[in-house]
Amino acid sequence: MRHASAMKRGIRTATHPARPDIQGLRALAVGLVVIYHLRPEALAGGFIGVDVFFVISGFLIIGSLARETTKQGSVSILAFYARRIRRLFPASAAVLAAVLLGTVLLLPQSRWQGISADVIFSLLQVQNWHQALSAVSYAGATEAVSPLQHFWSLAVEEQFYLVIPLFFLVLAAVARRSGRASGALIVPAMAVTALASFAYSIHLSNSEHTMAYFATGTRIWELAAGGLAALLPAMGRTSAVRAAVLGWAGMAAVVVPVFFLTTAMPFPGSVAAIPVLGTAAILRTGAAASSVAWSVSRVLGIRPMTFIGDVSYSLYLWHWPVIVFAVALLGRAPGILEAALLAALSLVLAAASYYGVEQRFRHPAPRATARHAAPGRSAWAGHRRVYVAAFCSALLVAVASWTPWQVVEVKRAQLSTALSDRDYPGAQAWSERPAAVPAGMPVRPDPAVAMQDLPATAAGSCGVYDPAKVPDSDCWFGSADQPGTPEIVVVGDSHAGQFVDPLIAVSEKIPLRIRAMVRNGCPFALTPPRSADTVYTNCSAQNAVTAAKIIEQKPDLVLVAGMREAGYRKALGWRWTPESPLVDGYVQTLSLLRDAGLRVAVLADTPFPGGNPVECLQEHGHADKCGTPAAEALAGGEDSLVVAAGRVPGVETTDLSRHFCRDGVCPAVIGNVLVYRDNHMTNTFAKSLAPDLAVALRLS
Template sequence: MAARYPRPGPSPRREAAVVPRAAAPDASARARCGYREPVPNDARARDGRTAEAPVPPPGAAPAGPRHGVRADIQGLRALAVASVVVFHFWPSVLPGGFTGVDVFFVVSGFLITGQILRDVDRFGAGAFAARFWAARARRILPAALLVVAVVLVASWAVMPVSRWPGVGAHALSSALSLENWRLAAEAVDYGAEGAASSPYQHYWSLSVEEQFYVVWPLLLLALTLLVRRSGGLARLGRRTVVGAVMGAVLVTSLAYSFVVTAHDPGAAYFVTPARIWQLAAGGLVALLAVRGVRGVPWAGVALIGVGFVLIDTDTPYPGLAALLPTVGACLVLVGGPTGRFSFDRLTSARPVQHLGDISYSVYLWHWPLLVLTPIALGRDLTTVDLVLLVAVTLAVSELSYRLVEQPFRRGRALRTPARACVAGAVSIALVATAAVQLEHRGDARIEAAAAELAQAGTRGAQDDCRGGAALDHDCADPFGPVAADVALAASSDLPVASSEPRCSDDTGPFSTVVCRYGDPKGRRTLLLWGNSHASAWSDAVAVAGKRLGWKVVVASRSGCPANLDLPSTTGGPREQSTAELEACAERNRWVLSTLVPKADVVLMSDLRAGWADGSRSIDGFVEAIEQSREAGAKVVWLGDVPLTDGVLTRVDGPQCLQLHGQCSNPVSKALVARVVTERVVERVPDLSVIDVTSRFCDDERCYSGIGGVSVYFDGLHLSGTYSHSLGPWLARELKAAVRRAG
C-alpha cells in the first residue's frame, strides 16, 4: 500500500459547477466546459459577452431553474464524498472509498483551469490574480477555519493533555495549508508509528489543492502573457501552448508518483508533486472542451466504482492504481447530457444534487466528529452510534453550509479582493495563534509532570510496589488505576537508549551506533539485538547487566528486526521505504559479522506480531539464531511485549490512562505473537525462551498500567520507568535462560 497510515478522504471543493450561457466566439470551445464566476447584479455585457445573472451557489435555494449548474459534477461530488464517509465509518464495506479524493482533484483541476483561462481574458492580467485569490478566500477559508477553531476547543475539552501538542501542531499546519507535508513527514517517522489519528488529518487534501491554487494560476497567467508577446507562440495559439505545458506537468507528476510510491510509500500518498497530475488531468479536460460523448460517463463511473471495490489500504498508492478514479472522473466530465439515461440526467435528483452542494461541509465535519466522539463518550462506537453520527454530520454540515459557507461567499462584506484577502490573512493568523497556544500549553504540562516525577526519582526508586516490582511482592492490586500526572509524564518517558543522547539506530542510513551498559569490567558480554522493541528493553538490560556483572551492548534499529530474510515490511501500520529496508539488511549483516562473534549471549527482541498470521516466513529469524550459534554465542529469545490493541492498530497507553486510569487488552489480541515464538521453537527445539506474559497480564487481560506507572510511553513501546522496574526480574530470567541454553 501507499501507506498503512490512515487515509482521510477528499477535499470537496466549493467551486461552482456552472456552465456559461454565452461566450465570445473566440472562447466558445473553452467556455463550454469552463467554470463561470457569478457576477454582481448590476453587471452588464462586456466585450460582446452577455453578462450572467447571479447564479445561486450550489445548495442555495435558487430563484429559478438551475440552468447553469452541471448536474454531473454535482453527482461526482456526491458520489465521492459519500464514498469517503462510508470508508471512514465502515472501512470494510468500501475498502477503496478513500479514492474519492482523486475524483475531487480532477473536478477541482477542471473547474479552476476553465475559470483561470476565462478570467485572465475578462479582467486582464493585472486584476486577475487578486480577484482569483479573493474568491478562494471567500469560498474556502470561512468553513475551513471555523472547523479548525471548533476542533481546537473540543480537543482542549475532551482530549488528554498529552495529545494537545500534536493537535495544536496539526491545527497550525491545516490553517497554513501545509497539513499534507506534516502527514508525509509523520508517515516516514518511525516514532509516529501507531499515533492516534489527528482530527485534522483530512485537511491534507485541502492543503494539496491550496498549494495548487497558488502555483497554477501563476503558471497559466505566465503562459498567456508569453503567448501574447511571442509571435511564434501566438501563431500556435494559447490553447496549444497551455495544453502542451499541462501535458508536460501531468506526465512529469505521474512519473514522480510512480517512483515515489515504489520507493517511499509512506509519504507518497500525501506529497503534492505526486498529486498534481490528477489536477492537471482535469485541467486538460477543461481545455479540450469535449462534451456530449454518449456512454463515456458511465464508463467513467464504472472505473471509479472498480477502484472503490478493488483498491484498498494495502494497494501501493497513488501510483498506477490512481489511474482508475482519475481516468474515470475525466470520462464523466467529457460526457455531459447524452440522453434519457445519462449520468447527468440520473444524478439530477434533488437529494443527489444537494449532497453535492454540501459536500465541502460534510467533508470538513465528518472526520473530527468521528475522531472526537469516542473520546468524549469514553468507549468505542457501535453501529447505531455510527449511523447517528452520520445523521449528526449531515445536520451540522447543513447548518455550516447555510450559516457560514453561503453568507461569506455571497455577502457584500468581503466582496472586494482587498477585503477578502485581508480578512482571510487575519483569520488564519488568529487560528494559527490559538493552535500554537494549545501546543505550547500541552508541552508545558507534560514537562512539568515529567520534572515533578523525575525529582521524586521515579525511575530509579527502590519501591517494591512500583512498576513491575509490584508483581513480585505483596502489594495492593498491581493493576489498579494510574494517577493522571504519572500517566501524563509517561508520554515523554522514553527508554534510555532512545533518549538524548540517542544510541539506538534510527531509520536513516546504515550506521554502527550501539549502546553500552551494564558492568564495563564484566567477564561476559550480552548483546541485545532487534528493532525498537529491543531499544525499549534497554533500561531493563542495563539494570540486569549490573546485577549479573555482565557487559551489555544494545544493537537496536527502529523498524529493523533481527531477521536475515531479504528486506520486507515489518507488519506494522507504517510502510517502510526501499532505502530503509536496504539499510536494515546492511545493519543486520554488520551486527552478525561484527558484534555477535564478540558476544557470549545474544538476546533477541522484536515486534513480531506481523508474522502471526502465517503469511510471512519465519526463516529469517531461524537463520539469525543458527548463525549466531555458529559464531559461538548462546541465543535467548525474549518474548514480545503485549499489543495495546491489534496488529495494525494501537491504543496510546499514557493517553488512555489519562482518560480512564487503567486500560487493558484481551490476551487473545495482546499476545498474538506467541504463535510466532511457537513456530520458531518448532524449528529450533532447544531454543531458550523468556516468556514475558507474567510481567504484563493476568489470565484474561494485559494492562497498560502496572504498579502505579504506565507500561508504555506510546502505543507499543515500554516506558523507561517500567522497563527499569523489570531489571531485577530480567536478571533472574537471563541467568536461568543461559543455563538452559547450555
C-alpha cells in the first residue's frame, strides 16, 4: 500500500496545470523539424524534433491516464478517444483538404493518384507503414516527395493512442484481481514495455534502418520514456538549483545531437536515447526548477516560445505541404530568403489553424458540454456528436480524394488499349527504315499515367528477384514451354527489366521463352555498392547465387543490362570505391557465365534524362522544351557494364542509344510515344524497340 500511496503522491505532483515550459519545449521540437526540412544542411539532426514530440506526448497522455486509473480504478475509453479526436482531427482534416485542393491546382496530374492515396493513408493513420514499405523499395526512391509524408509521426502517435487506454484497462483489471491498488502495476509494466521496445528498436535499426525509422514498435519506448518521467515519484528532495542543472543537462542532450546526428545512422536505435532521455529530464525537472530564474523551464516559458508551442501542432501539419508545393513551383530547393518566407507563411497558417480550427473544436461550447454531461445520459450519448462529426468529416475528405483519383484512372484505362503501330511508331520512327509519324496525335501514354506504364517485372516478385525465395518456375514469360524453344535469361537491375517486354513482343512472332532474374537497384556485379556509411553486401551476395542458377539452367542467351554508375549516384546516392570498382564486379559475373560456355550479350544503358520529362510535358503541353542534351544524358563517364564486357572475351555488346538521341538531343517524345516515366522507359516505348532488339540479338 505504501507503493500505491507513493504513486498517488507522484502523480498528484505532476498535475500542476501551469507548465509553460512544456509549450516552450514543443516550440523547440517543431523549430528543429522546420529548420531541418527547409535547410537540412544547416541542421543535419533536426529530425530528432519528432522524438522530442513523442516524449512530450507520452508524458502528458500516460500521466493523464495513470491519474485516471489510480483515481477511478478504470479508464473511460470513449471519453479518451473523444478528447483525442477533438484535439487532433479537425486541424489534420483541414490540412488534408487543403493539400487536395493544392494538388489539383498546382501539381501535375501524374501526382494526383499518389497524393489521393496518401490522403486515405493519413485518414486511416497508417502513413508510417506506407512510408516504410515505399521507402525500402527501389521504386520509392524515384517517386516525388509527398506533401503528406510527415503524417507518419502522427500515425505512430495515433496507433499508440489506440492501444494505451486498453493497456491501462488491463492493468487495472489485473490489479483488482490481485487485490492491489489500481495504480500499483503501472510503473513496472511501463518500464518493461519501454525496455522491450528499446531492444527492438536497436535490433531493427541495425538490420532494417529505414523500416525501423517509421515502424511503431521502434518508437513506443520514446513515448513510454515520457510516461515514466510523469509517473516516477516527485522530486520532493531535489533542490531547485540541482533540478535546474539537470534541466540544462537535458537541454544539452537535445540540442547538441542535432549537429552530428544524420539519417545515415541506425536511428532510432541506441543513439536516440540521448535526445529522448534529455527531453525526459527537462520534463521531470521543469516544475521543481521553475523558481530558478536561469533554469530551462523559465527560458522555455517565455511568451514567444509558448506561443509557438501553442501552435506547434498546426505548424507541424502545415509546414511540410508548404515546402513541398514551393519546391514543385520553384523547381528547386528554396534559398535562404525563400526558406525564411516559407517558415513565416507556415507560421501564419498555423496561427490561423490554431485559433480558427483547433481551439474551436477542442473546447466545445459550455451549453453543449453541460448537455452532454447531463445525468442519466450514456457514455456514448455524451460523445456521440464528436464521433459522428469526425466520421462524416473523414468521409467527406475521402470522397473528395476520389475525384482526382478517378480523373487519372480514366486515363490509366488507356494503358491496356493496344496502340496502332502506324499512329504510334515510337522507336521505329528512328530505325534504319524509319516509320512515318502522323502529326496531331496525342502523346501516349498520357503523361498523367506514365508512371504506371510499367514492365511485366513490376508485378509480384519478378522485379525484386531473390534466388533464395523466388521458385525456379516463376517469372517466365513469352511462348509456351515446348521442347526446343529458345530460352533467354534477362538479368540485372530495373534497367534490365525494361527489356523483358520487348522480348515478350518478339515472342509473339517467333517461339521464345524469357526468364526475368532482375532485382531493382541491384547491378549484376559481385562488388557491393555503398551509400554514406552503409555497404549493401546483400545485392552482390545474391548475384553470386543467381549466376550459379543461370549456369545450372543453361539458357540459349543471357542478356545483361544495368544503370550506369552515374545514374546510381544521381538516383540513389550509391557509389563504388577504387578498391572495389563496379567494373571489376561486372567482369567477375560475366566471366562466370562465359567460362560456363554460355552466350552472353550486354546492353548499353539507356540515356539518363535530365529533370522529369513527365512533369515537364504536363507543365508545357508539348515536348519541345522537355528534351535532354545528349551530352548530359550520356554524361558521367563510361558505362561500367560495357567496359567490363570489353574485358571478357566472347561477350557481345549492343547499344540502342541511336533510338533515343539525335542531333545532340534526347527528346522526351519519339514517334508520338513518351520515352521516359522517370529514368526508366515507359513500357510503351520499350515495346517499340522490339524489332531492332531482335535484330541486334540475332533472334530473327
